[in-house]
Amino acid sequence: MPVEEFVAGWISGAVGLVLGHPFDTVKVRLQTQTTYHGIVDCMVKTYRHESLLGFFKGMSFPIVSIAVVNSVLFGVYSNTLLALTATSHQQRRAQPPSYMHIFVAGCTSGFLQAYCLAPFDLIKVRLQNQTEPRAKPGSPQPRYRGPVHCAASIFQEEGPRGLFRGAWALTLRDTPTVGIYFITYECLCRQSTPEGQNPSSATVLVAGGFAGITSWVAATPLDVIKARMQMAGLKQRAYQGVLDCIVSSARQEGLGVFFRGLTINSARAFPVNAVTFLSYEYLLRLWG
Numbered sequence: 001m002p003v004e005e006f007v008a009g010w011i012s013g014a015v016g017l018v019l020g021h022p023f024d025t026v027k028v029r030l031q032t033q034t035t036y037h038g039i040v041d042c043m044v045k046t047y048r049h050e051s052l053l054g055f056f057k058g059m060s061f062p063i064v065s066i067a068v069v070n071s072v073l074f075g076v077y078s079n080t081l082l083a084l085t086a087t088s089h090q091q092r093r094a095q096p097p098s099y100m101h102i103f104v105a106g107c108t109s110g111f112l113q114a115y116c117l118a119p120f121d122l123i124k125v126r127l128q129n130q131t132e133p134r135a136k137p138g139s140p141q142p143r144y145r146g147p148v149h150c151a152a153s154i155f156q157e158e159g160p161r162g163l164f165r166g167a168w169a170l171t172l173r174d175t176p177t178v179g180i181y182f183i184t185y186e187c188l189c190r191q192s193t194p195e196g197q198n199p200s201s202a203t204v205l206v207a208g209g210f211a212g213i214t215s216w217v218a219a220t221p222l223d224v225i226k227a228r229m230q231m232a233g234l235k236q237r238a239y240q241g242v243l244d245c246i247v248s249s250a251r252q253e254g255l256g257v258f259f260r261g262l263t264i265n266s267a268r269a270f271p272v273n274a275v276t277f278l279s280y281e282y283l284l285r286l287w288g
């Protein structure tokens, strides 16, 4: 099994992650807390209360986990295409795979990466939702002291299965939308690249950016549900399952609830996925 796609996926994921994390924190807070009146209000309050560092809460862990998750995302995608079409990534410009194959490979990779992502994403969301300012003497201690403490506490308080809270919603979110992600990317690259050639850097940036936006727009309704189920073990109400969470969120807050975080998800998705695809393509070409 070729491994360079796994390594390229890891590095490119880390680059994208740092760029996108502040957007991500604002998004998670808007989705799960009711104290903010929109993006700007959330940014101002976070900055006043917690300084710039507040936006980077919960990032150290994803930097490590992105190694696993993004390499599974790109590695499984490319290797599934290899199994389906018998072409390696070097041959795929000359013999482009069909959109059907791209979609199936994308869904397979979305499904598998969701399970690797689930515990990491849970810890990220729990840490991002701690609004206490950084520990000063005398100030209240946040519940979780860091990612390892958070993982250990969840394990103790909610059991080993607690670490997979929200995993089902995450799988439903990612299986089809990773398919959409790769289809959009390939489709936009092919449209603006002469046959058989590699897409230019500008094309890769734009196609990657739009792949991010399209897939995140499709993913946002289940992203809200996922975040709520992840927080459910802690303080908010418990849900019986994904369906119960969907129904009771819609009943209490109206259909608009499914679009919470849509603007910020899209704003984050463009730069993050533009640089992710650019560094991914660059590294693979470098290694030939």
Ligand SMILES: C[N+](C)(C)CCCC[C@H](N)C(=O)O
Pocket: 013, 016, 070, 173, 174, 177, 178, 181, 212, 215, 216, 219, 269, 272, 273
């Ligand atoms: C499919 N879905 C939209 C969920 C995610 C696909 C993009 C993954 C990327 N690492 C990012 O964080 O944007």
